[in-house]
Amino acid sequence: AQSVTQLGSHVSVSEGALVLLRCNYSSSVPPYLFWYVQYPNQGLQLLLKYTSAATLVKGINGFEAEFKKSETSFHLTKPSAHMSDAAEYFCAVSELGVNQFYFGTGTSLTVIP
């Protein structure tokens, strides 16, 4: 069975500081991993995805994530936080041939001026 754990339901960083949002997954087969962002009153938007190519994945808005099989992790990072990054972030896992995504419980990012 697949699952995702997002450590830290709330993360606060200062503007300009490093953003690190944690995601650990459980999967019995090679996973596909995704990060989504949700702004208030909007749907989830795809930030980036890992589908077994390069382990370091670059996404939109300066975000990137690294797939680490040995640690079963797919943490999301951004070198310098911007006020506009304040949002809810979701990690999700799936596998080839399975349509269903398993989403984490989300991490709310607050950026302090």
Place this chain on the structure above:
Amino acid sequence: DAGVIQSPRHEVTEMGQEVTLRCKPISGHNSLFWYRQTMMRGLELLIYFNNNVPIDDSGMPEDRFSAKMPNASFSTLKIQPSEPRDSAVYFCASSLGAGNQPQHFGDGTRLSIL
């Protein structure tokens, strides 16, 4: 390109009334998903379709909930009768139907049952 389109964006109705939520997936996508999001329970998958056929409806909370996909470009989620605990944001998403393809979400319908 048009994304996933949901209507209405907001719905306020009284308990006991029938509610119908609508979704138009991205053209060419063959999988469609209905989710519900609440503060207490987070994001829950209610049901998903592949090629217009319901594949997994184990997330549908009760018989009061039903979903249909009569063709590749339209789906409905119906609640009858509605209850206050059904108040939530309901999202529709579509994808190309393989695990390595992302799901694309609509902006949701914010449902309030009084």
